Amino acid sequence: MCKKSYAIACLLIVLSLLLAACGEAAPAVTETAAPADTEEPAAPADTEEPAEPVDTEEPAGTEEPADPNALPRDQTLYFNGQQWGAVVGWNPYSNNNNNAMAIAQQDNARVIMFETPYLYNMLDGNMYPLLADGDYTWNEDRTEITFKIKPAAKWSDGTAVTADDVAYTWATHIKYETPTGASNKDYIEDIVAVDPQTVVVKAKLDEEGKAVNPLLVSAYLSTNYVIQKAWTETLEERVGGDATELLADTAEDVVYSGPYGKYFADDTKVVYVRNDDYWGQDASMWGKLPAPKYLAHVIFKDNAAGTTALQAGEVDVSQQFNSNVQELWLDQGLPISTYLPEAPYGIGASLPTAFYNLESYGLDQIAVRKAIAIAVDYPTIIANAMTNQSATFEQVPRSLMNPTDGEQALYDHEAVADLQWVGNDIEGAQQLLDDAGITDTDGDGWREYNGQKLSYIATCPNGWSDWQAAIEVVAAAGKEIGIDITTNFPEWSVYQTVVTKSDAPLPEGYDIFMMWSDGAGPTQPWGRIRHLISSEFVGMASNWNGNWGQYSNPDADALIQAIPGETDPDKLKEMYTELVKIYLTDIPSFTLMYRPQSFHTVNESVWTNFPHEGDGTSPPVPPLDLTDGWSIAGLYNLTLVEQ
Amino acid sequence: MKHTFQQFFRSGKFVFGFSIFVAILLLTFIYPLIIPDPPLEIVAQGTFFEPGIYVSVYDSLGTTPHTLNLDGAAAKRIASKLNEEDRLAMKEWLVAAGIPENEIDTADTQKLLDLWMDNYDPTENIPGMTNARRNYFIRLNNSLKGLLSTEGAIIAEVNPETGTLEQVDVITQTDYVNINQVANVRVLPFGTDNFGRDVLTELVAATRVSLVIGFVSGTIATLIGLTLGLLAGYIGGVVDDIIMFFTNLFTVIPSFVLLILISFSIGQEQRGAVTIAVVIGLTSWFWTARAVRAQVISLRNRDHVNLSKLSGHSIVHIIITDILPYIASYVIMALILQISAGILAEAQLSILGLGPRTTVVPTLGLMMNWALIYQAQILGKWWAYLPVLVTIALITFSMNLMNTGLDQVFNPALRE
Structure with a gap:
């Protein structure tokens, strides 16, 4: 009787511990989702994915002797409020990477690692060319968009970004029914490479021969990454053409065109390191490299931990709802500021809404x-x-x-x-x-x-x-x-x-x-x-x-x-x-x-010259944490605080 | 029975604990009679107003001003807007803007301000200055406007016919208002919380609810523990085995984990204060059962019990008349501990966000939970959580004091 009862008790303990562990994970999910509620709807689901595949990265981490604890402070820009939980993968085709700093294909796409043809600027509503060369043009009937790829644009392996890459990315999205493919295939008929530098996006047409939705066709150019054709082919070979596996691949070997790549990732920290051969230092784009050598995001337990780090100057850019943010500078005298000096402190972008159940x-x-x-x-x-x-x-x-x-x-x-x-x-x-x-x-x-x-x-x-x-x-x-x-x-x-x-x-x-x-x-x-x-x-x-x-x-x-x-x-x-x-x-x-759109609070203990109202940038750099859409331009303006 | 109660009060510790407890209890009954505001009413537009006396600015305009000529009034006014640090910062800015350092005298307010007003330009870009610093200077500049003015402030009204402003009153710098004459004054001894509620009013209501939760959970736990303990101890055999099997089972599982799991699975819709109390009661009876059983076993073979048995009394009768009275003092002590544990358990649960439904009734745990969510501890808003902590500490302290006091009275080993 006694032995049995102990066995049962042990079983119960193990069960309850397991359950408790799950229970603890639950609040983390809500916390993630709360700040991210303006992001694409799939986001909350992502965070619930178990972080199992992270183990597979360990060997990759040891290949390069990355020491995430010895990042020089004056070369590193620290973030909070973006990454909750460990990174799952680096696969730009997938929606389940839980890799918030690197992968977010949205209205203001996050472009530190992967790049879109154009960058959207929420402050003036314009699209600025990134991988693309010059503005895109509609044909007369508004059924086709044509744009060029910058001759300077290169992948991290040194090869050129071509129109073929853009076309192949689209073809892959369709072939494997990725989330991106599914949400765009009703509006985009095809994307083709006319020559290595020229891309044509063909809109889906309705019965009258007009584009079903030209707005969504042009929006594709600033919301979706261009992914290398050669790497995609390697990936396809690896997964044997299986769509589920393609989306589940952690893509440690991914080739990217952006200024930063993976340096280190575990369940405490994610660090991205600058690619010093980044093509964007060409005069046709930025003309220089972004200022910080490392972008780092410590994975905080909750908002309070993130705020404490911001106060201590351990975080430079905060994408968190810090309640009563003004007290950080008014009462505590910290070198912290927001985009606007007074309330509402940021630029309102979304409208949290109360819906009526009309029934x-x-x-x-x-x-x-x-x-x-x-x-x-x-x-x-x-x-x-x-x-x-x-x-x-x-x-x-x-x-x-x-x-x-x-x-x-x-x-x-x-x-x-x-x-x-x-x-x-x-x-x-x-x-x-x-x-x-x-x-x-x-x-x-x-x-x-x-x-x-x-x-x-x-x-x-x-x-x-x-x-x-x-x-x-x-x-x-x-x-x-x-x-x-x-x-x-x-x-x-x-x-x-x-x-x-x-x-x-x-x-x-x-x-x-x-x-x-x-x-x-x-x-x-x-x-x-x-x-x-x-x-x-x-x-x-x-x-x-x-x-x-x-x-x-x-x-x-x-x-x-x-x-x-x-x-x-x-x-x-x-x-x-x-x-x-x-x-x-x-x-x-x-x-x-x-x-x-994003909360944007910065601590100027180490870095300064963050975007703020009237900062004299033209076109104006929006307060989107220097990672989203045109706001990445802010990374090139940063300077160190003179001590 | 009367004698037993009299014995309670022989212990100084018990009396002290009891007085604290009664004081808290009385406060929860008397306070609402004096200030009958609903505890959850949102009075403040804004979060975490500091503790203090809030005087209606509008109503103070309507009172007759009293002139007081106080020395140092102007100096105080200036000091409140312009401290030593600000003066040095102004100097720093002026130097950076190219004013020779020897021309700047931070001690001479008039000169410093003149120099500042002449030279400060918010749009000027000083190399190396951070945006936070720039914003600081803009705020400082705004607060300095009219600092040295000796004129009064003009009150004007809009003429409804012409739409122009017409002066109706001037408030001079020597005008004072007697707070007693102002129609609307609100004392907020503990300020307001994140919802803009009066913390003290909420705290009193929350204390009452938390006490109820403590009583309900404590009573349930003690009743279950007592019944099972009596049965197990007195009947023994298979009944004892079965009861102790479950008791041991529950003892090994940390009851708080159990509490979390149950509260989580109930879902917030169902979680009222009483439900939480019942759940706490249902998960905290084990040690009472074990302790009562141990006591009963030692009583089981006493002569008076055996006599009762021989007289043919029923089990229920024997337990009630021959066993219960002997362990009554112990049960009361257990009850006191259970009540204080119940209050603590509610606070712990609520801090995790698993407490009673928010904003139907306030509880001590919920108040701390919301203070945490709105980062009161990081922003230094002590009034949102410290009074709550102190209240919880006082309640549990008083109960534990009462408990040790009773122990002194009833435990022969401790008797002096």
Whole structure:
């Protein structure tokens, strides 16, 4: 009996330890996902991948005597807030590398290791050539894009980057059905090399012979890496043409064209070292090498650990939400600064949004939706949840646009001024409900619609602190206007499954729920609007795109359909204005705050000359941590602080 | 029974612990009567307001000003905006901008400011200066505006007809307001937290909830432990084996791990304060059961128990009348320890984010959890977590004191 009980006890201990280990991993996942919520939807899933294959890298690490603990401080730029957990791989075809510093094919692609033909600049909305030579050109019918490859562009093995590489990258994406291939094959027919320097991107055509979506075709050029043909062939040979294996390969031998390559990676640190033969020092590109020899990212346990390192000067560039960031310089007198010297400290790019479940009882009534939306105390959300790191709705009136000047200019502010609200309008909300006949008929203090009490649950993932604080404020507004709103915070693993299931009505408990919207990018604001209100996502079993409240409006759909093919700026403005009107009238969801594309806080103990407002760079370097899109230009401007 | 209670108070330690505990308990009942604000109301727009007395600026304008001519008022005003470090920094900037060092006198505020106003240009790019430093000078420059002015501040109103500003009042530098005359003054002894709630009000409510959690979990744990311990100890045999099998099983598994697993699997929707209390109670009864069993075994073969048995009393009757009274003092001590352990367990769980549902009721653990999430400890916002820590420490300290006090009274080995 005794022996048996011990055996069982031992088994239980082992099990519980295992479970505890899993349990500990879970918070890390939410922490990763929280700051990364503006990234592509696949990101949260990535972080859950077990980090097993990391073992296979060990031998590679010992090949070169890399000592990650002896990096000279004045040659190393330290980051935080990008990499959580150990790097899994270096494979640019895969989405599961968990290698945030090196691989992120997104609106502002991360280009320290792999490079895109063009770099998007969120500050001026332009695309600047990187691997490409000069601007791209559409043909007359807008069905084909032609661009040249820079003669100077070289791979890390010294061979030239050619148009063939671009074409072969696309062919591989299609052949092996990579995530990139899957999301672009509806818009791009083919990418071909006309000669070694010239690439032609052919758009997919609709029945009328026009490009299905020219916007997404041109966006491909700044969002997706060019990968070497020769290396891809080696990879194909290695995996024997198996698509799953191709995506799972850790690609330790990958050939890249960017300025940095792998130096060291384990579960404590990732270090990238400069390739001193980088082609970009050619006069046709940067004309010099980027300043830091090493880029290093210590893998911190959580945000607090990252902030402590930033305070101590052990981190130079922080992509973390540091609450009350101004205290780091005001109270603590540290040499820390953000892109803007005063609140909101950064450039808002995405619109964290509260979606209504339009199937919930009473929420099919515009009056109820509007009443809740105008009663919410947005200044408190911005001051408390975001600690003022968001523009207010007085500064940037609500629409579908982010606060950047480029997007703000895209709609007629006057025309929608009557529809915009700044919140805290309790009386207005009560009036609205009274007029709609939604009143408290049984005297219990809560309003009824057709005799049934209006009672909702507002929700967001547990552990996403700023969202939770925001949702609390939304719930408080309900109580002010006689609508019973309580909050609930499920775990992210549950939340994501429920919210992204758009082929059935949302279950109970998801009446008002928070999700993200697109940030800044070459397809914006069109892409964001599409993701917020287009009905094309209703009915998807796994909907990582948007419109999670399952709103549907044919007028809006028609406008979203038409915008990519429109080139006349006046016409575009008219269409965008109309969309804002529809959005602010129907209120299928409402923006709670503005959030930067990346948080960008720098410590100038070692390095200085980081991008900041009015830094005199032209074109302006955006505050995207010197790794994303055009912001990589900032790496070339860095200098050491004079001691 | 009365005699037993009187014995409690013979121990100085018990009395001391008891007084702390009663004081805390009373506070949780009296405070809400005086300040009836809902504890979770968001009063502040902004996070972590410092402790202090907040006086309505708007209302102080409406009061009659009192003129006080105090020496050093101007010097204080200047010092609050311009300290020694700032003066040296200004000198540094001016030197970098090409002003000869001997012309700069940091002690002469007037001269220094004149020189600064004449020369400072926020757009000037000084080589080697970091952006953080540049921002510092811009802020400093803004705060210096009007520093040496002797004029009052003008209050103006918008004329609704013309839309122009019209002066209605001047506040001179010697005007003072008596706080008692201001309609709206709010004392925030512990400032506000990350949600903008009054920390003291929240703390009092949280203490009450945490005490409830402690009582519920402690009672459950003690009841289960007591029942199983009595049965195992008195009946013995197979019953004892079975009960001790489970007790041993639970003893080897760290109960906190169990607690984490159960709380996690319940999911946040279901996690109310009482649910958490029940879970804590269900995972912390083992040592009580073991200890009670040991006590009972030593009582089992006493003469009075055997007499009872011979008299044909039922097991229940024997346990209640012949065994329980002998271990009652021990059970009470165990209960006190269980209560304090329950309060600690809730705090530990909540810090991990597995505590009761956020913002339905405040608990001590949740307050610390949110202070941690918003990095109060890194930013030096001590008022968001220190009062909570002290409260937890005081409660558990008082309970442990009561426990050792009782031990002194009832344990013959310790009796003086």
